[in-house]
Amino acid sequence: MKRFIIGIAVISVVLVLTGWLVFSRFIPQYYLPVLPFMLIFFVVASVIIHAFQVQLANKDFAKFARSNMLVTIIRLVVYSAAAIIYIAVDAKNAKVFIICFVLGYVVFTIFEITSLIKITTGNTRNDEKK
Numbered sequence: 627m628k629r630f631i632i633g634i635a636v637i638s639v640v641l642v643l644t645g646w647l648v649f650s651r652f653i654p655q656y657y658l659p660v661l662p663f664m665l666i667f668f669v670v671a672s673v674i675i676h677a678f679q680v681q682l683a684n685k686d687f688a689k690f691a692r693s694n695m696l697v698t699i700i701r702l703v704v705y706s707a708a709a710i711i712y713i714a715v716d717a718k719n720a721k722v723f724i725i726c727f728v729l730g731y732v733v734f735t736i737f738e739i740t741s742l743i744k745i746t747t748g749n750t751r752n753d754e755k756k
Contacts, residue, residue, distance in 0.1 A: 630676055630741050634669055637737055641665060641730070656722045660712065664726060667708065668734045675701060676738055683746050690746070705731060 642665065649657040679697060682690040709727050713720045 627677065627680060630680075631673065633737060633741065634672060634734075637733060638665060638669055641733065645726075656719075658719055658722055658726070660716075660723070661726055664723075664730060668730045671701070671704070672734045672738055676741060679742055680745055683742070687746070 642662075645661060645665075649661075675697060679690065679694065682693055705727075709724065712723055712727075716723070
């Protein structure tokens with residue numbers, strides 16, 4: 627879990643610096659004040675989901691495998707609801723918000739998946755040795 631937190635912190639810093647560069651130098655007219663909160667949303671959601679899935683993988687790998695799809699669906703529903711709520715409140719900036727939201731979703735999801743793959747392949751190897 628410590629590696630995951632460090633990785634999330636590094637990704638967050640990279641996204642903040644990239645966002646600062648893009649929105650301060652190239653397209654300042656498209657900056658949305660909600661973007662820092664979006665980053666916090668992704669970080670908190672990623673840490674909670676990852677901790678839950680790691681706990682499941684460590685306890686019962688078969689249960690983890692079954693629940694992984696359910697966790698993915700719940701994540702998609704929650705993320706979609708957050709996006710829909712924002713779009714309903716500020717439809718004028720929907721395009722910029724959706725682009726940033728999808729980029730954040732893709733970056734954090736890829737990181738979560740690669741971290742889980744490393745953990746679960748380690749668990750299956752340990753199970754094979756027993």
